[in-house]
Amino acid sequence: MHKEIRLSGTGGQGLILAGIILAEAAVHDGREVIETQSYGPEARGGASRAEVIIADEAIDYPKVGVADVVLVMSQEACNRYAAQVKPGGLVVVDETNVKSVPDVAGARVVRLPITDIARHEVGRQVTANMVALGALVGIAGLATPEAAERAVRERVPKGTEELNLKAFRLGMELAMERARERARERARERVREASDAT
Amino acid sequence: MPSKAGARLMQGNEACAEGAMAAGLRFFAGYPITPSTEIAEELALLLPKAGGKFIQMEDEIASISAIIGASLAGAKAMTATSGPGFSLKQEGIGFASYTEVPCVIVNVQRVGPSTGVPTAPAQGDVMQARWGTHGDHPIVVLCPSSVAETFALIIEAFNISERWRMPVVFLMDEVVAHMREKVTVPDVSQIAVAERPRPQVSPEQYLPYAAGEDLVPPMADYGTGYRYHVTGLTHDQTGFPTTKRIEVDALTRRLDAKMRMAAPHVTFVDEILVDDAEVVVFAYGITARAASRAVRDARAQGLKAGLIKAKTLWPFPDEHVRKAAERARAIVVPEMNMGQLVREVERAAAGRARVVGLSRVDAEPITPDEILARLREV
Structure with a gap:
């Protein structure tokens, strides 16, 4: 395994914490990992991104170029990073904040109402990062759910563990539901193709 | 209190703090500055638990003066800063050097001079680390390129400082300081810790x-x-x-x-695939990570490349460069400055191999592709 992941959005969305938790989950899974981050001088509102590389072999260069998996949580981040994805890669879009997605030829785009779920189903918008993390783990299999949940418990502020885990699990479920829909759709396509062929 | 043994995700600055604790640090005085702040934050938590002292001082000059005093009283002592603070600490570094007071000065490099770009990486302080204080003086400067190396090398910094009674500069960069990697913390019994020589007479x-x-x-x-x-x-x-x-x-x-x-x-130097190399990269800090990938990519394309990764910048590892220059046709020196150690490499190579610099000063690290392109040119 060698996956390069970029989590992008605006300052205050908790993307760096999400990156750290993903990286820690990879350590629990016994993998090599590296996490880097970049942010403007503002604490909130500026562009923010975290990059994580998870691999079975030692990792030399820590920065992500063209990524395998991209999360975009703001329109600005989407405009900047959505297209920097490998063919066959994955772009996860928070459709609450992102209205238009540029052409990402060859990559799969999954639109999820990440911030809406945090706001309405978890009840706290600040947990959007954990919903996103759950979705990434669910769709892309970047970490085992056990390792990810352990990392969430260890890294979120004391007293907020259950709230954050709830958000994480809702994100996982959302991803699973989308995966099931996709599987059903594919099955239908195969049936159509088969009947067309006959 | 030594940190728990085993694999953990750690930030570079955190590894610096925890490695220092493992080396026996008992006194830290500093004036927090980006991108070194997490070192102070971490030690503010760790030192009191271990019976040590953490003091946030009024400025950088007071900080280095305080650690010199603490060291004279017998405590292993450290301060941490970035470029602007490192400039201020030069007076104290000269004092510690001349009076042979062991202490460790961490400088997490950021874009400079002056206030520069506080959150962005550079390698512009290499010559300042060597010659920043006035007067003719020796100094040891160590430079890690990964989080795991930061943990191991800061222990060496203390051991050298104590064993030889000299200040040691620990020169990090913003990328290594802020990135997180897996570190396998050794059991405390596996860590060799040196003490300063103490008098045997009355x-x-x-x-x-x-x-x-x-x-x-x-x-x-x-x-x-x-x-x-x-x-x-x-x-x-x-x-x-x-x-x-x-x-x-x-x-x-x-x-x-x-x-x-x-x-x-x-002198700590890693030589990677240097023995049969036609072209060699000499690199340090985060740039050595890009160089490692570039060397691997070059080999995959049939170009015999090698890497000299310097973890000790001063005293300069002349011998490693001299030997490589005897065999290789060129040595490439990528640096996030306008060319500082490239001149030392040139001096040590003494005309035996062509020495070519590669500068990047736009607040982003040098990429493997940039180094690979230069390797293919020379």
Whole structure:
């Protein structure tokens, strides 16, 4: 395994914490990992991104170029990073904040109402990062759910563990539901193709 | 309190703090500055639990003065800063160097000069680390390129500082300081920790600056009955000022000879695929990580490339460069500055191989592709 992941959005969305938790989950899974981050001088509102590389072999260069998996949580981040994805890669879009997605030829785009779920189903918008993390783990299999949940418990502020885990699990479920829909759709396509062929 | 053994996700600055604790750090004084702040934050938590002292000082000059005082009282001491603070600490570094007070000065490099870009990486302080304080003085400068290396190398920084009684500069960069990687923390029993030589004679017989064969004078802890004078003025064996030519000459020459004696024990260099290399990269810090990938990519394309990764920048690892220059046709030196160590490489290569620099100064790290392109040109 060698996956390069970029989590992008605006300052205050908790993307760096999400990156750290993903990286820690990879350590629990016994993998090599590296996490880097970049942010403007503002604490909130500026562009923010975290990059994580998870691999079975030692990792030399820590920065992500063209990524395998991209999360975009703001329109600005989407405009900047959505297209920097490998063919066959994955772009996860928070459709609450992102209205238009540029052409990402060859990559799969999954639109999820990440911030809406945090706001309405978890009840706290600040947990959007954990919903996103759950979705990434669910769709892309970047970490085992056990390792990810352990990392969430260890890294979120004391007293907020259950709230954050709830958000994480809702994100996982959302991803699973989308995966099931996709599987059903594919099955239908195969049936159509088969009947067309006959 | 040593950190728990085993694999953990750690930030570079955190590894610096935890490695320092493992080396026996008991006193930290600093004035927090980006991108070194997490070192102070971490030590503010760790030191009190271990019976040590953490002080946030009023400024950088006070910080380095405080660690010199703490070290004279027998504690392993450290401060941490970035470029603007490193400039201010030069006065104290000179004092510690001349009075042979062990201490570790961490400088997490950011874009400069002056305030520069506080959150962005650079490697512009390499020459300042060597020659930032005035006067003819030796110094050791170590430079890690990964989080795991930060943990291991800061322990060496303390060991060198204590064993040889000299300040050691620990030169990090913003990328290594802020990135997180897996670190396998060794069991505390597996970590070798050095102590400074202490006097074996009575206080009455003690000469604070009389050195034996290893040129390192035993150091008494203040407050233990050994009363002696410490001054930035040129001093004789008693520690009191002197202007006698023979004694002025003797002190500078002993400090220089001590550094030469220490050099083989403080020079850490990794050679990767250098033996049969036609082209060699000489790199340090985060740039060495890009170089490692570039060398691997070059080999995959049939170009015999190798890497000299310097973890000790000063004393400069002449011998490694000289040997590589005998075989290779060119040495490429990528640096996030306008060319600092490239001139040292040129000096050590002494015309045996072509030496080519590669500068990047736009607040982003050098990429593997940039180094690979230069390797293919030379």
